[in-house]
Amino acid sequence: MRGVLVVSLCLFAVGAVGGEPIAVATVASKPQLDGVLVEWGAPERIAVVAGGDRVGVRGAFTSDEDHEADVYLMWDADYIYVAVAVVDDIIDVARIKPGKNEWKGPSGQRKDRMFYYDHLKIFLRGPEQPLGHNLWLSPSEGTPYFWGGSQRGKTSERVPVEVGGAMRDHLYTYEVAIPWAWLSLYPQPDMVLDALFLLPDSDLPGQEIRKKVKEGNKWVWWQGKVQLKGRPPGLKERPKEQVVEEEIAKMSREITLPKVKVAPAVPEAVAKQEVPAAVDQASVAADAAASVAMDGSAGTAVAVEVLAGAGNAQSSSISTITSQLNRRLLAREAEASAAPAWAQALNNDRDISSAQVDSLYYRLIFTLRRLTAENINTRTDGLVMDIAEYAGVWRAQAQGFLQALLTDAIADLPNEEGRLRPQISAAAIAAGVDGDKALRMVQTLCRQMLKVYVDGKVSLSETLLDKARRRAKLSEDETRALLVELARER
Numbered sequence: 001m002r003g004v005l006v007v008s009l010c011l012f013a014v015g016a017v018g019g020e021p022i023a024v025a026t027v028a029s030k031p032q033l034d035g036v037l038v039e040w041g042a043p044e045r046i047a048v049v050a051g052g053d054r055v056g057v058r059g060a061f062t063s064d065e066d067h068e069a070d071v072y073l074m075w076d077a078d079y080i081y082v083a084v085a086v087v088d089d090i091i092d093v094a095r096i097k098p099g100k101n102e103w104k105g106p107s108g109q110r111k112d113r114m115f116y117y118d119h120l121k122i123f124l125r126g127p128e129q130p131l132g133h134n135l136w137l138s139p140s141e142g143t144p145y146f147w148g149g150s151q152r153g154k155t156s157e158r159v160p161v162e163v164g165g166a167m168r169d170h171l172y173t174y175e176v177a178i179p180w181a182w183l184s185l186y187p188q189p190d191m192v193l194d195a196l197f198l199l200p201d202s203d204l205p206g207q208e209i210r211k212k213v214k215e216g217n218k219w220v221w222w223q224g225k226v227q228l229k230g231r232p233p234g235l236k237e238r239p240k241e242q243v244v245e246e247e248i249a250k251m252s253r254e255i256t257l258p259k260v261k262v263a264p265a266v267p268e269a270v271a272k273q274e275v276p277a278a279v280d281q282a283s284v285a286a287d288a289a290a291s292v293a294m295d296g297s298a299g300t301a302v303a304v305e306v307l308a309g310a311g312n313a314q315s316s317s318i319s320t321i322t323s324q325l326n327r328r329l330l331a332r333e334a335e336a337s338a339a340p341a342w343a344q345a346l347n348n349d350r351d352i353s354s355a356q357v358d359s360l361y362y363r364l365i366f367t368l369r370r371l372t373a374e375n376i377n378t379r380t381d382g383l384v385m386d387i388a389e390y391a392g393v394w395r396a397q398a399q400g401f402l403q404a405l406l407t408d409a410i411a412d413l414p415n416e417e418g419r420l421r422p423q424i425s426a427a428a429i430a431a432g433v434d435g436d437k438a439l440r441m442v443q444t445l446c447r448q449m450l451k452v453y454v455d456g457k458v459s460l461s462e463t464l465l466d467k468a469r470r471r472a473k474l475s476e477d478e479t480r481a482l483l484v485e486l487a488r489e490r
């Protein structure tokens with residue numbers, strides 16, 4: 001298992017957020033939110049199209065006319081504005097309400113309905129914020145249907161944003177005004193935000209969800225950083241108290257909770273290993289990243305209440321409680337309860353608990369195997385964000401843990417009697433690939449990944465993998481077969 005984990009980590013090119021931020025210009029007056037983008041001539045365009053810069057793709061897009069999107073951003077003292085123009089040859093619209101987006105198939109499979117109809121997902125996160133805010137919108141003439149909420153929090157239609165839209169033949173648009181107050185931010189010049197714009201593309205209007213799932217789905221997303229430029233009139237300075245609080249947060253990320261009293265029914269549910277359905281809601285990022293898969297609870301309050309009722313936490317940190325709940329959920333799926341001792345030994349961050357290492361380890365295995373099975377090309381930051389949010393740690397902490405895994409792998413690979421070579425050899429034999437070539441490919445990937453970390457750059461897993469396989473002189477079919485075998489549990 002150790003070899004599979006470390007090698008798979010390299011193959012999926014896990015890295016840090018990088019690249020130059022996209023500049024967000026100021027606007028003198030609030031644009032009219034009607035879906036007509038006449039006020040959006042100045043901002044820098046973000047092209048969300050297969051093959052574009054910082055763009056991830058799931059599924060097969062046949063042409064630009066099949067699906068292409070442009071994103072524009074502006075800001076003022078009160079709002080950040082987002083405009084999106086989408087060219088789509090087939091428009092497939094459905095109004096999916098918050099909390100009703102999970103589809104359960106006859107065989108027990110679960111899918112997110114949002115990915116089987118045309119939608120826009122906006123994700124924004126401020127600097128030093130462990131979690132951000134999500135917003136989902138459906139194409140419409142007039143006011144698009146939308147809902148959202150804080151990441152891992154409860155979603156609702158009552159979101160204090162303003163939206164407008166338009167539809168013309170094979171074109172639809174969005175205009176969105178997102179209050180800084182909703183994002184819990186005081187905007188300042190040169191502030192950098194994490195952003196994701198994701199657009200599922202469905203080409204099966206009128207078909208029931210079962211058929212859509214059978215036919216497969218596709219989506220495209222842009223993920224990166226955006227930076228506020230200029231100084232709009234009326235800009236408010238951050239309160240001194242908030243500056244102090246942010247400085248304190250950098251030194252201590254733990255928040256102590258008081259003892260929580262709960263009804264007797266809650267401990268009973270926990271004792272039976274029953275987790276409320278709301279706790280196990282899916283968020284995208286898994287499939288994007290993010291993409292990339294991101295599972296989240298229905299909110300910290302739920303996690304605290306459940307665990308406190310079980311007697312597991314009376315005075316614990318939010319991050320620890322979240323980690324414990326997530327570990328309980330995923331460990332049960334993986335039929336495992338704790339990370340192996342060697343994984344715990346790699347953790348040199350005293351602010352990361354053993355429970356959080358468990359969550360990091362099992363979430364990593366879970367996501368890597370899914371990405372392998374579905375052949376998903378991902379940005380190098382997606383997995384870092386996924387496991388960090390799942391474990392309740394900061395992205396820098398998750399990246400440090402992953403970097404420790406890579407360093408461990410690089411040191412072990414030259415050793416003929418090491419831990420990894422038997423795993424690679426077994427995978428090569430099963431895939432019908434030359435063992436020396438397989439080893440060379442893995443070594444190249446490990447070195448590339450470490451360089452990505454050191455240089456602070458970003459890449460696509462597909463790019464790194466292609467470079468490694470060429471250096472190892474492996475074909476695309478051989479490489480794919482090897483990846484599948486490396487991801488198997490042995």
